[in-house]
Amino acid sequence: MSTKYFAPRGGHPGQDQLLTDRAIFTEAYAVIPKGTMRDIVTSYLPFWDQTRLWVIARPLSGFAETFSQYIMEVQPGGGSDRAEPDPDAEAVLFVTGGTASLSVNDQTHELTPGGYAYLPPSSGWTLHNRGGELLTFHWIRKAYEPVEGLDTPDVLVLNENDITPTPMPGTEGRWATTRFVDPADLRHDMHVTIVTFEPGGVIPFLETHVMEHGLYVLEGKAVYNLNNDWVEVEAGDYMWLRAFCPQACYAGGPGRFRYLLYKDVNRHMALPRRA
Template sequence: MSAKYYAPQGGHPGQEQLLTDRAVFTDAYAVIPKGTMRDITTSFLPFWDNTRLWVIARPLSGFAETFSQYIMEVGPGGGSDRPETDPEAEGVLFIVEGTAVLSFNGQTHDLAPGGYAYLPPASGWTLRNTTDGFVRFHWIRKAYDAVDGLDAPDVIIANEQDIAPTLMPGTDGKWGTTRFVDPTDLRHDMHVTIVTFEPGAVIPFLETHVMEHGLYVLEGKAAYRLNTDWVEVEAGDYMWLRAFCPQACYAGGPGRFRYLLYKDVNRHMALRLAGTLAR
């Protein structure tokens, strides 16, 4: 089955539209519906030409603690020769529309829809749109948590359509995860994967775990349990779940339910809150 990837187009709602929406912001989770990603909520970045973005997660007290996530929209001829200004930041790019030209260390790669790139800190990458259309992609950033004795990860370039999903045991193939990184490679301190549920598939228990999550719905719709609430989500919606927020899912169909998933992994837990002194 060919992959589908929802990409926001911006615009602005008419004055006749009701204010009622599904946006929710709590201490345990947030739901940012696709309808909030309008022209008026875009941002801009230094050194990016003909580019705007929607910021859907950022480090903030009571919100995302370990990462930021953008949906980038690069117009014809746009892009950046200095995209990342933080030398300690690692990044993942995931293309949902159009084709981008990614360059680093003298290498050039065309990233089409489904294209994935892991970019370690100080990798000196650049990105350009050499087409007549728009390129839209997710850019997930994290301050790399280096460990003495472990090298930084290598650059990874892939496309999810070339990777067979890892199926969850006992689900008759209805629940799978497309992994771009070897889970046993402890150089990595974050994983970005794609989770796929066929119609009728469920997460049959309330997951409660240390990993923080960002979930962007690429395709389909489902009912998602977030803490004590059931919410309906669809393609284009974004969910943030803080560590230990109970979560479950029911994919009722009629088509597949798929989302891009961020989580922090493979590191000791900090024993002091930022800004506090040891006792």
């Protein structure tokens, strides 16, 4: 089965179109549909040439607390030799189109669609589009939380097409997760995975747990239950879920439903301090 990775293309709707869309922003969750990712809402970054991006999550009161997430669009010849200005920031990159030339630790890697890279803090990575096609990729950033006695994670460069998804028990493969990092590796304080549902696959209960989530739909469509609201989502949509937001989904088909998932893991909960 061919693998699909949706990426926004910008543009601007005509004056004759209705402005109503499926965008939702609540204290428990947000849905940013693909129709909102237009030219007018792009951003730019210092030291990134021929590059624009859509910011789909950022630390903000009442919104994401642990991470930021960008959809990057780099023209041929574009890129950056000063990609990450924050020495405490770790990153995950996931390529959805084109080819990224990633340099880190004196090695250069070519990331094609499905390509994944984990980049620890202060790794001094650079990235360029040296091909002839538009490069699109997700860039997920988090301030790394070091733990005394645990080393910083190593650089990882992988591709999802080389990894066998892990089926959830009792689902006969209808619900599976592609994991790029060993869940038992406590050096990591975030996981970015790909979750796949075959038609008819479900999350059969309302998950309610501590992890904050960011979900970008790569392929297909489904109905998601978010804090007891049923919301239809499709390829190109983004969902943010705060910690403990009840969540479940049903993938009705006709094809697979797949999303890129961020969550924070493996650390104690920060406690307030008395003055």
